[in-house]
Amino acid sequence: MRTMISYDEAVEILRNIPVHTLPSQKVIFTQALNRYLAQDVFASKNVPPFPTSSMDGYAISSADIEILRTKGLAIQATNNAGIEQEFTIQPAHTIRTYTGSRMPNGTDTIILREDITETQVQDTMFVRLKDPTQTIKPTQWVRQVGENYTKGQKLLESGTRITPFEIGLLADLNQVFVQVVQKPKVGILSIGDEILEVGEESDRTNALRSVNNHLLNALVETLGGEGILYPKVGDDRDSIRALYRQALKQCDILLTTGGMSVGDFDFTKDIMAQETEMIFKGVRLKPGKPVAYGIYSSGEKQTHVFGLPGYPNSCVATFLLFARKILARLCGTQARELILEATLLDEAVRVDSRMEFRACDVEVRDGKLYASFASKKTLQSSMIENLGAHTAFAILQEGGESLPKGAVVPLLVFRDFI
Numbered sequence: 290m291r292t293m294i295s296y297d298e299a300v301e302i303l304r305n306i307p308v309h310t311l312p313s314q315k316v317i318f319t320q321a322l323n324r325y326l327a328q329d330v331f332a333s334k335n336v337p338p339f340p341t342s343s344m345d346g347y348a349i350s351s352a353d354i355e356i357l358r359t360k361g362l363a364i365q366a367t368n369n370a371g372i373e374q375e376f377t378i379q380p381a382h383t384i385r386t387y388t389g390s391r392m393p394n395g396t397d398t399i400i401l402r403e404d405i406t407e408t409q410v411q412d413t414m415f416v417r418l419k420d421p422t423q424t425i426k427p428t429q430w431v432r433q434v435g436e437n438y439t440k441g442q443k444l445l446e447s448g449t450r451i452t453p454f455e456i457g458l459l460a461d462l463n464q465v466f467v468q469v470v471q472k473p474k475v476g477i478l479s480i481g482d483e484i485l486e487v488g489e490e491s492d493r494t495n496a497l498r499s500v501n502n503h504l505l506n507a508l509v510e511t512l513g514g515e516g517i518l519y520p521k522v523g524d525d526r527d528s529i530r531a532l533y534r535q536a537l538k539q540c541d542i543l544l545t546t547g548g549m550s551v552g553d554f555d556f557t558k559d560i561m562a563q564e565t566e567m568i569f570k571g572v573r574l575k576p577g578k579p580v581a582y583g584i585y586s587s588g589e590k591q592t593h594v595f596g597l598p599g600y601p602n603s604c605v606a607t608f609l610l611f612a613r614k615i616l617a618r619l620c621g622t623q624a625r626e627l628i629l630e631a632t633l634l635d636e637a638v639r640v641d642s643r644m645e646f647r648a649c650d651v652e653v654r655d656g657k658l659y660a661s662f663a664s665k666k667t668l669q670s671s672m673i674e675n676l677g678a679h680t681a682f683a684i685l686q687e688g689g690e691s692l693p694k695g696a697v698v699p700l701l702v703f704r705d706f707i
Contacts, residue, residue: 290562290567290568290569290570291568291569291570292569292570292571293570293571293572293573294569294571294572294573295572295573295644295687296572296573296574296610296644296687298569299569299572299574299580299582299611300610300611300614302568302569302582303582303611303614303615304614304623306568306584308593308615308618308619309591309619310470310618310619310620310621311470311471311473311541311619311620311621312470312471313327313328313468313469313470313471314468314469314470314471315466315467315468315469316466316467316469317465317466318456318459318460318464318465318466318467319456321451321455321456321459321467321469322451322452322453322456323450323451323452323510323511323512323513324450324451324467324469324470324472324513325448325449325450325451325469325470325513325620325621325622326445326446326447326448326449326451326467326468326469326470327447327468327469327470327621328447328467328468329443329445329446329447330443330444330445330459330462330464330467331441331442331443331444332438332439332440332441332442332444332462333440333462333463334440335434335435335438335439335440336435336436336437336438336461337432337433337434337435337436337437338434339391339392339434340391340392340397340431340432340433340434341389341390341391341392341431341432342386342387342388342389342390342392342399342430342431342432343388343399343430343431343432344388344399344401344430345386345387345388345401345402346385346386346399346400346401346402346404346405346430347362347364347383347384347385347386347399347400347402347405347416348368348378348383348384348385348386348390348392348393348396348398348399349362349378349383349396349398349399349400350378350380350395350396350397350398351397351398351425351427351428353380353381353382353383354398354425354427356381357383357400357416357417357418357425358418358421359421360381361408361415361416361417362381362382362383362415362416363381363382363383363413363414363415364382364383364384364385364407364413364414364415364416365378365379365382365383365384366384366385367384367385368384368385368386368387368390368391368393369387369390370387370388370389370390371389371390372390375391375393375394376393376394377393377394377395378393378394378395378396383400383416384396386399392431397427397428397431398425398426398427398428398429398430398431399429399430399431400416400418400425401430404418404419404420404423405417405418405419406418406419444458444462445458447621448620448621448622448623449622450513450620450622451467451469470619470620470621472513472514472515473513473514473515473541473542473616473619473620474514474515474517474539474540474541474542475505475509475514475515475516475517475540475541475542475543475544475616476517476519476536476539476540476542476543476544477501477502477505477506477509477516477517477518477519477544477546478502478519478522478529478532478533478536478543478544478545478546479499479501479502479521479522479545479546479547480521480522480523480524480529480545480546480547480556480557480599481497481521481523481524481547481599482523482524483495483497484497484498484499484521484523484547485497485498485499486499486521487499487503499521500601501546501547501597501599501601501604502518502521502546503518504601504604504605505544505546505597505604505608506518508605508608508609508613509616512613512616512617513616513620514542514616517536517539517540519532519535519536520532524556525556526556526559526560529556529557529560530560530564533545533560533561533564534564536592537564537565537585537587537592537594538587538590538592540592541591541592541593541619542592542593542594542595542612542615542616542619543585543592543593543594543595544595544597544608544612545557545561545594545595545596545597546597546598546599546604547598547599557596558570558579558581558596561581561583561594561596562583564583564585564594565583565584565585565592565594566583566584566585566586567581567582567583568582568583568584569581569582570596573642573643573644573687574606574607574610574643574644574645574646575641575643575644575645575646575647576598576600576602576603576606576607576645576646577597577598577603577606577607577610577646578598578643579596579598580595580596580597580598580603580607580611581595581596582594582595582596582611583596593612593615593619595607595608595611595612595615597612601676602648602675602676605676606646606682609703610646626701627701627702628684628699628700628701628702629658629699629700629702630658630697630698630699630700631649631651631658631659631660631681631683631697631698631700632657632658632659632660632695632696632697633659633660633661633683633692633693633694633695633696633697633698634659634660634661634663634694635661635662635663635694636691636692636693636694637662637683637685637691637692637696637698638691639685639689639690639691639692642687642688643687644684644685644686644687645683645684645685646682646683646684646685646701647662647665647682647683647685648662648665648675648676648680648681648682648683649661649662649665649680649681649682649683649700650662650663650664650665650679650680651679651680651681651700651702652679658700660681660683660698660700662683678704679704680704681700681701681702681703681704682700682701682703683698683699683700684698684699684700684701685698
């Protein structure tokens with residue numbers, strides 16, 4: 290087991306340690322939100338399958354542009370979207386055509402309705418340009434065959450997380466069923482005598498609400514996993530061990546919160562060392578120094594175990610920085626991070642040499658990102674409200690000095706990928 294390693298060393302371990310992608314299953318596409326594709330998805334046909342008007346207007350042959358400018362074109366027919374009838378244009382004629390309509394045979398250009406004046410000559414309606422000098426480009430306002438995508442084109446790769454936008458694409462592809470990776474089962478175990486479940490009443494003044502288990506469960510579900518909330522357990526070695534062993538057998542990942550420090554009743558770290566192969570314990574990181582990672586193996590069964598700190602901010606930070614990477618790999622993909630640069634609106638005072646992911650407010654001014662710590666509470670590990678809207682983590686490098694107002698820092702944007 291490696292101890293008190295750097296953040297980069299921990300990430301390298303999690304990136305390279307063997308992880309088995311979970312088996313796949315077939316689901317209806319509308320039930321695939323936040324799941325991960327287990328197979329590539331290809332287009333089964335060209336879209337559009339024929340030249341299609343992209344605007345309401347008049348379909349013409351580009352060979353008749355000069356006639357349109359001078360004499361005008363006779364209206365031959367009206368071509369509504371969705372009809373099966375195919376039209377063929379006659380010389381010196383035009384056909385009213387609407388958005389999504391198949392282009393009539395012999396036409397290749399759309400003239401917008403707002404650019405046209407209709408006039409009647411005896412029994413025939415003619416169209417002329419309002420501005421005869423208007424520039425007309427052949428094929429304008431026409432979607433060509435396969436412009437959206439072509440038959441056989443790969444549109445979604447295996448490992449893609451299905452968001453509402455992929456749901457829309459799957460609907461367009463008429464893909465009723467999709468093959469997705471099974472949801473990783475993520476056990477969540479909160480430990481500590483001081484914890485009160487939400488809704489539980491107590492006269493104790495030193496109790497803490499059970500925040501971490503519900504917060505982690507919401508994160509896991511949003512990121513495509515299946516959270517399993519185990520009953521909260523106090524600082525009792527035998528009770529912790531019993532739930533621990535149960536979770537190791539049932540889950541692909543086990544997240545424990547609390548009990549990882551050096552207190553007399555912090556039993557979790559000892560049980561973790563006894564029940565798993567410890568990979569690392571302790572990272573030179575703020576918040577989250579006590580975080581630990583181990584693997585439980587029984588035959589082909591493998592469970593990845595993360596001992597997360599008990600403070601909510603530390604718990605969230607270490608889940609996002611470490612556990613999320615294994616969750617993604619179980620789903621056949623890699624956890625992606627969005628790191629941007631921002632200018633500090635106030636000083637970043639450093640009192641610790643550890644690498645720090647410090648919560649900050651983010652705002653945009655004149656197209657540039659700015660970060661501020663002014664509204665954040667100083668004891669960041671315990672302040673869940675520090676992770677509110679428009680929050681990111683300012684990345685302060687290990688061994689770095691305090692940074693003045695106006696300095697540029699990297700930001701880890703975490704709210705937008707959850």
